[in-house]
Amino acid sequence: MFSFSRNCFKYCTSFFRRNVPNETILSTLSFCHKFQDSNEKNLHKICFSNHTHKFDCFLFQTNTSYTQFPVPFAPFSSPYSTKAPSRSYRRRARNRLLKSSKPTLDQAQFQLALSQLPPRFTTEELCCVIAQQDHPLVCLELFHWASQQPRFQHDVSTFHVTIKNLGAAKMFQEMDDIVNQLLAVPLIGSEALFNTVIYYFTQARKLTRAVNVFKHMKSGRNLVSCYRPSIRTYNILFAAFLGRGSNSYINHVYMETIRCLFRQMVNDGIKPDIFSLNSMIKGYVLSLHVNDALRIFHQMGVVYDCQPNALTYDCLVYGLCAQGRTNNAKELCYEMKTKGFVPGSKSYNSLVNSLALGGEIEEAVNYLWEMTDKQRSADFITYRTVLDEICRRGTIQEGMSFLQELQEKDLVDGHAYRKLLYVLEDDYGDSVSRNMGIQ
Structure with missing residues (x-):
């Protein structure tokens, strides 16, 4: 009986709301004190005022002939945690899911x-x-x-x-x-x-x-x-370490392993091929060591007897533009085109963005029209950067004309056009409205 009263009192104190009347609390205390154990001396010190759980009140009825014990109106439940599950929990859940989804032997x-x-x-x-x-x-x-x-x-x-x-x-x-x-x-x-x-x-x-x-x-x-x-073994490992993510710090950590593997391959007498050299260049670019990437590039034909391809130039142009070295990127892009290679979308987008941010708007627009003629697609960030720089360094009317030209050449669809227009309205709201009214 004493243990039941303790449990009863525990549930009562855990699920009272803040706005419960004082008469109900006092009646509950008086009811539970009837079944209080003599060893529980600190029972009366429990405070109800600061409890935050929300639950419907219990109904207590005591008569002279019988006693009706508290019965909840709803089942007891603990509030769910709003925290994201931990990595270990996700791993265990994934392993359980994989085990449950494994096929059976036929x-x-x-x-x-x-x-x-x-x-x-x-x-x-x-x-x-x-x-x-x-x-x-x-x-x-x-x-x-x-x-x-x-x-x-x-x-x-x-x-x-x-x-x-x-x-x-x-x-x-x-x-x-x-x-x-x-x-x-x-x-x-x-x-x-x-x-x-x-x-x-x-x-x-x-x-x-x-x-x-x-x-x-x-x-x-x-x-x-x-x-x-063999060279294929090293290339598999190069591709695995380069595919760890786009974070430059992660690539910087794995680049040391790639460098050691490359040195070990050369020391074992294995001649690097174009994939190995491009992996080194890409790793250096992703880890923000562009000068080391250029060193490998200049050694390709002299030391390793291997000529660069389009992927080699694309990685270098992207790395140079990421560091703001636009003039060197333009030289490599020109050299790439003289050798018969067509720059990829990544090279063109990075070059157009770098030129626009550097204030060379006309040259950036020329490269943008060139990449569309070469069937290379520009992304939304490139259009937004060029449009924003035109409006910032020129006039809003020039920006609207550029946006209209993009739509006439069918370079942006209706959704992208509206997004670019919303960007202009957010930055230059009144001026855009006046230009739209004029048109």
């Missing part, structure tokens, strides 16, 4: 695949059967079943086809188990197999595992084997 298809194998099958026959399966779980079960058969050992082909199927199905945990079995077997592997493993680990954002496999390829016991890292 026993009929698995038995059909087993029936296609002879009693004493070879690795080539097993590899052919696994490659014909559409369901990745059947491939995995065939691999495990073959591992338990006497006088059978997996080779490079069976490991390769199983890892490829699991990686394509994004079953990275199962693929990781197969890779552990592969690394535990000495002197089994190939360059193509380990390149596939590294590629799918980078797709799963498991860069640590990818680097461990790369170190396994470079380990001392594999000096005489045929699966040393």
Whole structure:
């Protein structure tokens, strides 16, 4: 009885509203004191005035013949948190969702695949059967079943086809188990197999595992084997580290790893190709080291015997414009066009924005018409920057004429035109209204 009174009093004190009448509170206190335990001396010190929970009042009725205990009008519920879920909670929820959404093994298809194998099958026959399966779980079960058969050992082909199927199905945990079995077997592997493993680990954002496999390829016991890292191995790692995001600080951190990989590749006698050199240039540009990118650019034909392509110039023009070095960007753009390359949309947009912000409005507009003639699309930010600089350095009427010309040349649709017009109205409201009235 004492414990029930304590619980009753706890619920009463937790869910009273601020505007509850004093008579109700006093009647509740007097009711609960009848069942108060002698050890609970601090019960009367609980304060009701500062409680913020909102809940309907309880109905208390006491008679001489019987006592009706408090019954709530609504079920008890705790308020929900307004905070965003933590990263660990999101990870656990994602893992639970992935586990619940995993497909189940099709026993009929698995038995059909087993029936296609002879009693004493070879690795080539097993590899052919696994490659014909559409369901990745059947491939995995065939691999495990073959591992338990006497006088059978997996080779490079069976490991390769199983890892490829699991990686394509994004079953990275199962693929990781197969890779552990592969690394535990000495002197089994190939360059193509380990390149596939590294590629799918980078797709799963498991860069640590990818680097461990790369170190396994470079380990001392594999000096005489045929699966040393090649230029393709390094290019896979370059692409993985460059795809970590657009944050310059993140790219700066990973750029040191890319630089070490590039130095190690050159020291191993592997000649860089255009993809490796463009990766270095792109990494330096994204990490705001444009001078280092220019150094690699000038060494391409002299040191590495590799000529730059359009992507090389696009990265450099974008990096120079990002640092406000517009004259150097124009020189590279001119050199690019003399070699027969057409600048990309990223180069043109960055160059037009940089020229407009630098006060060279006429040249920025000329490059804008040039990029439209070259079938390169300008983004909304470029149009807004040029339009804003025209209005700021010239007149509102010139800006309206430019906007009208964009619409006549069908460079902006109705939605983009209205957005640009709203920008002008926000910045130059009265002047725009007068010009619109004149037109």
